[in-house]
Structure formats: structure tokens, C-alpha cells
Amino acid sequence: MAPNELTQELAQELLGMSPGEIKLYEGQKGVHIFKVFEKRPKSILPFEEVKRALTKKVQVEKARELCAMKMADVAYRAKKEGDLQKYAQKEGLKVYVQGPLSRTDLLQGIGKSPRVLEAAFALSPGEISSPIEEGGKVFVVQLIEKIPSKIASFEEVKKSIKERVLQLKAMEKAKQVSKEILNLWKEGKDASQLLNKYGLKMETLRPISRFEAALSLSKEIGLLMPSNPVPSEALELRGGYLAVRLSKVEEAEQLNLKEAKEALESFFKAQLLQSFLNKKMEEEKVKFNPKLLQQYGIKLEGAKSDSTPLR
Structure with a gap:
């Protein structure tokens, strides 16, 4: 049913139903059947529950942002050097060397990565891409050579077709x-x-x-x-x-509202700060103080002075 059909009157009727009770409701687009399976008392989420989830989310986001910063620096320095593989090996970064690819191929060691392939096909030979985020990872691509497209023979594509069919099955x-x-x-x-x-x-x-x-x-x-x-x-x-199944439900502690508020405020402040840094990084017109950023839990790798340009 449409959201605007859940009127205040209907909401009150549903709240007044008991577990197992069934009720018919005639709305604008037909008749709807409601059944209440379970009613739970209104409660506040436990602080530890909110804290654990928010902490995990902040950690993941922070790791992702730091990775993006690192790869932005890798892309910049590799472009200056002109050879992504050479620079990456010097820095101890993992390099995936691919053979000739089509737009629908799976990348060796990476798998299905449409955004990476799209970026690669947009490059000119020798050109190095900006960081590309996909599947929680960040990639930088250098195009070695462009081979004119042609209709491949069956023998050339037989192996890849077989692998694809087996994967789908x-x-x-x-x-x-x-x-x-x-x-x-x-x-x-x-x-x-x-x-x-x-x-x-x-x-x-x-x-x-x-x-x-x-x-x-x-x-x-x-x-x-x-x-x-x-x-x-x-x-x-x-x-x-x-396949997931709920095995049991355990009672949780009640939430401390003050602590929950502080946790939420801290989370959104971190998100806001990270968004600000991302914007400035893209503009490439600002210098950040690493010591100041560390106070907010953000560490710039390779920073040697109080003002290190981020690229």
C-alpha cells in the first residue's frame, strides 16, 4: 500500500490489534489484509548496542577514507613517475597485471569490477587513472595498450565462455x-x-x-x-x-540517553570532517596540519612537517 494510505486512524487501529489478530482494510488501491505476529513494548536501544554499531561504522569509514587518501597520493606520484607498476612495487603495493580485456571480463585477482574496467577503457595508452573505489577497495589503473576491437573466433572465447557459464551455474x-x-x-x-x-x-x-x-x-x-x-x-x-536464521533473543541493557547523544554527535562530527577533507583534497588547493588532524583520529601517512600538501 502507498505510504499516504497509512492514516492516523489506520495506525491507531493497527496499534490496537493483538498478536494473531487479522484485520481487513479497504484503501484507495484495493483491500489490504493485516496480521499482527508480535507486539513488542516500546523501548530505547541499549547504549552498548548503539556504541558498538557506530564504532564499527566509524572505523570502517575512517579506514576507507585513509585508504582513499593513500591511493590519491599513489596516483599522483605514479603519474609523475610515469610508471604505475614500477612505483607500486617500490612502495610495496600489490599490483595486478592483466592481459587483453573486454568490457565484460573478470579481472584476475579482483573479480567482477565494472567501475575499474570503465575507467580503464576511458584512458589513453600510458595514462594513469585517479583512484577508483569499488567493493570497499580502492584501485589505480594504468592502461598499457589499446587493441582495436574485433570479432573473436570461437576458439579464442571458448575458455572464457565456459568459465562464465560454470560461474553462473x-x-x-x-x-x-x-x-x-x-x-x-x-x-x-x-x-x-x-x-x-x-x-x-x-x-x-x-x-x-x-x-x-x-x-x-x-x-x-x-x-x-x-x-x-x-x-x-x-x-x-x-x-x-x-542463509541466516535467528537462534535466540537476549535481553539488552537500557540506553543511557546522554551517552547515546554524545556517541551520535561524535559520529556525525567525524563524518562531517571527513567530507570536508575529501572536498579539499579534490580541489588540491589546501595544506593540512597533520598534528591537528591526529587530534581527530586522522593520521596522514608520510607527513614530515606541520604543513604537508595533500594531492
Whole structure:
């Protein structure tokens, strides 16, 4: 139903329903059926739950930003030297040397990276790209040679076609098996036999909050309840699928509002500062004081003086 159909009157009716109760509602676009599975008392998220999730998010964002800064410097210095591979090896950075590629190929050692390929095809021979972020990683690309396109013979593409077909079949099979596992769990059955059949294993995760589960996995997983412990679909990951089931719910401590407010303010201040630095880095017209940035938990690698230009 459309968001504007959830009127105040309807909201009050839904709040007044009991677990297991079913109600029909005739809206602008048809009749809707509502069923309440569970009612939970209104509560405030525990401080440790919010703190842990925010800390993890800030750490990931900070690591990503520092990586972007480092790779921006790598791109700048490699462009000055004119040879990305030579400079990267000198700095101890990992280098992936690729053979001739098409726009749809998988990159050796990296996998499917459409943004990296798009950037590579936009370069001229010998040109080095700016940093490219994809899949939580940052890449810098140098184009060695451009080969005119042609219609490849079957023998030339047979191997890549076979690999692609096998990869697609494997993903489809993984999706099917994940769905079978979820269906067994939904029916309250044991999936051990199916897991053993395909050589899969089931692991128990450490207790995580709903907030953290929604951030790191999916919103649906963050909303799982004892009465509905299995999501509608498996979680698609890079190269496979993850079947998840809620095992139990533990009581959490109540949140300290003052501490939560401070944690949120600290998080958003860090985000704002990082955005500001990114903008200035792109403009390449400013110098930053490393000692001052360190007070905010940001360290500039290679800084030797109080004013080091960032490129």
C-alpha cells in the first residue's frame, strides 16, 4: 500500500490489534489484509548496542577514507613517475597485471569490477587513472595498450565462455540450495542432512544487536523475531549466498540517553570532517596540519612537517 494510505486512524487501529489478530482494510488501491505476529513494548536501544554499531561504522569509514587518501597520493606520484607498476612495487603495493580485456571480463585477482574496467577503457595508452573505489577497495589503473576491437573466433572465447557459464551455474545452484535450507527452517525442520549433502557447514555468530545486523547484513535480518526467525530470501554475497536464521533473543541493557547523544554527535562530527577533507583534497588547493588532524583520529601517512600538501 502507498505510504499516504497509512492514516492516523489506520495506525491507531493497527496499534490496537493483538498478536494473531487479522484485520481487513479497504484503501484507495484495493483491500489490504493485516496480521499482527508480535507486539513488542516500546523501548530505547541499549547504549552498548548503539556504541558498538557506530564504532564499527566509524572505523570502517575512517579506514576507507585513509585508504582513499593513500591511493590519491599513489596516483599522483605514479603519474609523475610515469610508471604505475614500477612505483607500486617500490612502495610495496600489490599490483595486478592483466592481459587483453573486454568490457565484460573478470579481472584476475579482483573479480567482477565494472567501475575499474570503465575507467580503464576511458584512458589513453600510458595514462594513469585517479583512484577508483569499488567493493570497499580502492584501485589505480594504468592502461598499457589499446587493441582495436574485433570479432573473436570461437576458439579464442571458448575458455572464457565456459568459465562464465560454470560461474553462473554455481551461483544459481547456491541460490537454490540456500532457498531449500531456508524453507526447511521455516517448516521447523533440521537442515543438517542437506548441509552435509553439499559439504556446507553452519556457524553460530556472536550475539549482535538488531541495529548492527541491519547495518552489516540487511534490514530484514535486523527485524527477525522468535515468531519469524527466517528471512524471506538468502543474503547474496560476492560469489555466493548466506542463509541466516535467528537462534535466540537476549535481553539488552537500557540506553543511557546522554551517552547515546554524545556517541551520535561524535559520529556525525567525524563524518562531517571527513567530507570536508575529501572536498579539499579534490580541489588540491589546501595544506593540512597533520598534528591537528591526529587530534581527530586522522593520521596522514608520510607527513614530515606541520604543513604537508595533500594531492
